[in-house]
Amino acid sequence: MAQTDADKTGQLSSVRRAFNILESIDESDGIGASELASKENIPKSTAYIYLKTLSKTGFVTNNEGTYRLSLRFLEFGGRVRQKRELFQVAKEEVEALSERTGEVASLGVEEDGQRALLYKSEGADAIYDKIPTGERTNLHWTALGKAILAFLPPERVDSIIETHGLPKLTEKTITKRSELLDELKIIRNRNYSIEDEERRTGMRSIGVPIRADSGSVLGSISLTGPMSKFDDDLIKSELVGEIQNAVNVIEIKYQHY
Known part of the structure; x- marks a missing residue:
């Protein structure tokens, strides 16, 4: 059976964290990997991977290392x-x-x-x-x-x-x-x-x-x-x-x- 990162509540922790990160981005007027890592208490490398992945989906924009929510949410x-x-x-x-x-x-x-x-x-x-x-x-x-x-x-x-x-x-x-x-x-x-x-x-x-x-x-x-x-x-x-x-x-x- 395929393994997942579901926790004891039956939720996917990676998905929950991704949405927590989206909320953190929304609360900030632009955020970088270092600030996000500190805010979410995660390694900077992990913060960067999340930001890069979200940017690839088109839901987050990247302007020289500063990330913001995109207008796809409005759509x-x-x-x-x-x-x-x-x-x-x-x-x-x-x-x-x-x-x-x-x-x-x-x-x-x-x-x-x-x-x-x-x-x-x-x-x-x-x-x-x-x-x-x-x-x-x-x-x-x-x-x-x-x-x-x-x-x-x-x-x-x-x-x-x-x-x-x-x-x-x-x-x-x-x-x-x-x-x-x-x-x-x-x-x-x-x-x-x-x-x-x-x-x-x-x-x-x-x-x-x-x-x-x-x-x-x-x-x-x-x-x-x-x-x-x-x-x-x-x-x-x-x-x-x-x-x-x-x-x-x-x-x-x-x-x-």
Whole structure:
């Protein structure tokens, strides 16, 4: 039988290390073999072999010994997103929402117990921190994530909390399970979530779930802006209605896609 480098967990250690190295390259503004060896605690010769191999695949570029991630990741990410039915039916509505409100409109989905940012559109008056499309974060940090969490089956919510925990990001981040469950109940009753500086100080976000005919949650849409602008009156009188209108159109389109 052919030998592999699988460890006791049944995982290929070389593959896992390759992805760890890709993450290290991503975290650095260009990295060389020596720096990577130190960062990953591996011999420089091993670091060089990994970098050279990844460069040959086209996923990493080499400029005189400095390695960076290549645009092939953008190509693959674009293909993955294009295959999502929700993206196909929601894209135009997200853009229209940001144009009407002048704010940042975002589309999120749950993947592996985290919020994945599928698409965003920045309106003319938007104030935003340039979060990249595709970013994954804990669900309980964001309006997008909480709007999704609120409509997942209870056992799925429990599993997500057990796997990812409730880590703190700001002074207002929810870190207690009982507090989060109370918040999710409120979200279910009013059908929208509020991210109140729980991820970024000074910023607020409102999220509305997108649901299938069966009632299952497909994803969510949000609007994001500064606390000074996104006060309770504006949220209730205007922003929630704008998002819900967009969601209604998306849900109808999804039914007939």
